[in-house]
Amino acid sequence: MTEYDAIFIGAGQAGPFLAARMAADGQKVALIERKFLGGTCVNAGCMPTKTLVASAHAAAAARRAASFGVIFRGPIDVDMTVVKARAEKVTLDARKALTEWLGSFDSMSVIYGHALLEDQRTVVVNSEKLTAPRIFINVGARPTIPAFPGINEVDYFTSTSILQLCSVPEHLVVIGGSYIGLEFAQMYRRFGAKVTVIERGPRLLSREDDDVSCAVEEILRSEGVATHTSASGFSFRRDGDGVEVRFSKDTLVHGSHLLLAVGRTPNTDDLGLASAGVRIDDRGFIEVNDRLETSVAGIWALGDCNGRGAFTHTSYNDYEISAANLLDGDNRKLSDRIPAYALYIDPPLGRVGMTEDEARRSGKSILVSARPMSRVGRAVEKGETAGFMKLIADADTKQILGASVLGVGGDEVIHGIIDAKTAGIPFSDLKWAVPIHPTVSELFPTLIRDLRPM
Template sequence: MTSFDAIFIGAGQAGPFLAARMAAAGRKVALIERKYLGGTCVNAGCMPTKTLVASARAAHVARRAGEYGVVVPGEIGIDMEAVRGRAEKVTLDARKGLATWFDSLDSMSVIYGQAKFENPNTVVVNGMRLTAPQVFINVGARPSIPDYPGLADVSYLTSTSIIQLAEVPRHLVVIGGSYIGLEFAQMYRRFGASVTILERGTRLASREDDDVSSAIADILQAEGIAVHTGVSGLSFRKTADDIAVTTNSGTMNASHVLIATGRRPNTDDLGLEEAGVETDDKGFIVVDNSLSTNVSGIWALGDCNGRGAFTHTSYNDFEIVAANLLDGCNRKLSDRILAYALYIDPPLGRVGMTERQARASGRQILVSTRPMSRVGRAVEKGETQGFMKLIADAETRQILGAAILGIEGDEAIHGIIDAMNARTPYPALQWSVPIHPTVSELVPTLIGDLR
């Protein structure tokens, strides 16, 4: 039995930063990782996928060069081996950086292997028994694979394995019309593949308002992506050269199939039952407002707690726990205002409530919209797809939510994020003097148009 001050299971975007802070203060900590440092973000999420998105955008802009008076002779080609290699380098560099940092911390022990609880304070890994009064679970999530008829008999891709593709699919069929599936669909269309999206719901990105979902579909369809909603009866069959994908409306042949139907937490092999840690019916670890589990001395951070599925929410989990345990604060998960982005091009930046959620809350709300075709910066860049939308509370004058679907929307949304976190009444923003020409300069105009 080896004793530590704290044990961290999983090296994603929350636990390691808390572990490093504790180690820097001289506490003896163990960081256990079954595979790679950095978690989903570094290895199969943000970093490699957004690197691929950047390559796809470069190809898209090159094809449009003539619209800007730029002559590019010949057709635009794609070297998928180089594209994949670039994404891989970004991942490996980040992973190496983490390893170097952790190696510099004398009181941190990094252990590679599968951890399993023996009891609330004891974890077994590689035959070693480790004990600590504090245990932090940060094991992330993985693609969820439905039990579609015939799927087990064909070779399909997930959001993890598709990153390793060194070829452009002839016809990529994407199962699932939510954020991950949409990003890969547009990406591979720009690389040159024929792409079809099959979504069982009535619209894409169903978390969003109807007008946002519709605009997303328009953007993708304008690039030649086939979008089918209301899909049912999915089944798969291997043919001589392809995969036959059958739905309620017929059969199509795919060279590649991407399953993008959500993610599930990596909690089913941790021995949580031995520690008495409670999970919900989907396997997510149940936590309270301070990210503590039902067992004293055990916390769950990041995707595995079901309270956020983003790198920034995972990192904020670290911030909350670090502030409470090390700085004497009383930070709460419920204080977090959720913001995120969808990295199609143009991107969607989102914060707070949708209009649908705001109306359902019973508030008296005000709404303002502005098409990107009336945003000078978008016109100048020749990228006018999408629109901006703001929702506010008429009584409290607080901004409730916003969506910016358009060029630089993932950056422009941050002014609204900051205002919401500062609890700034929207009239205070109306009289700001933003820089011209920017996308953000339209925020005061949006506020002035609230009705």
């Protein structure tokens, strides 16, 4: 049995950075990964998919270039082999950089294989036993495959496997109208496919406010993406070389390709968690407290597998919390994290804090302000006026409760509000800021001055 100071199971966006901190301090650590370093973000998430989004944006911009006075002589074609190769290069370069960086630590052992907890301090990998007083689980999640009737009789893609597609589908049917599904829907529509999105909920993006959901649907429909909501009773069968999707009794959609984007399942079912006494919830997520400690002293769960965040930035923040508490003598808590994220359709949606609906249900005295992007000079200049900006605040405490920026640069613009919320700055202190013109962010003081009870 080999002894370590710490064992890390999984090499996503939390574990490797904490392992590196410990190794840099001279601690002996083992980092175990069953497949690729970097987790979902590097290999099947943010990096390759946003590279594809960038290619899709370039195709869309080329098609509307004439409205800017830029004339192409000939049709706009998309070479998916080049698109795919570009995304693969981004992933491989990032993976190589991680491999070289982690391999530079003398006191770190990077082990490839499947890790199994034998007890609270012992991990078995490649038939060898490792032991440590501290174990960190960072195994991420995978696409969920529901037990739909007929699903195992048809070919389908997940958000991972569709990255290997090197041609444009004739008709891509997307099951799931949330963040992942909508990004791929718009992307492949811009590549030239016919696209249909089918969502079980009453609207797309069910976690967002109605006005956000409706605006996103309108953006997608304006580009030719068909949508169906309140769908139920799914079943699937082969239709020649494609697939037939039946839902809501007798509604049929025939597609050449099928993408399942209906959520993610934590990779916790084959780790031997029961042998170590680590508790999971009814969805398979590892239960953690405010310091990311599991039900077993000396075992932590970081990243997507703890169900407390589903993004690269929340996973990395799990590392920051753990490092601060374990190595820096700090007392950082998970509950202090301000929720923020983005939807990478074009234009993107940047979100932070409460939705308007959540704020209303909280019982607070709320103020709301909104402005369409058609009244934002920067958006008009760029010819990208879809969407709107919305700010929600507490009338009593003068604190910003939340914001939505659906529009050009929304994923970057939202950081002004993230920073203000992090610093606890009342909106009254921001009202007379002098932002740069012409930008989208310059509208925040105007939004603040326009806050009204709703």
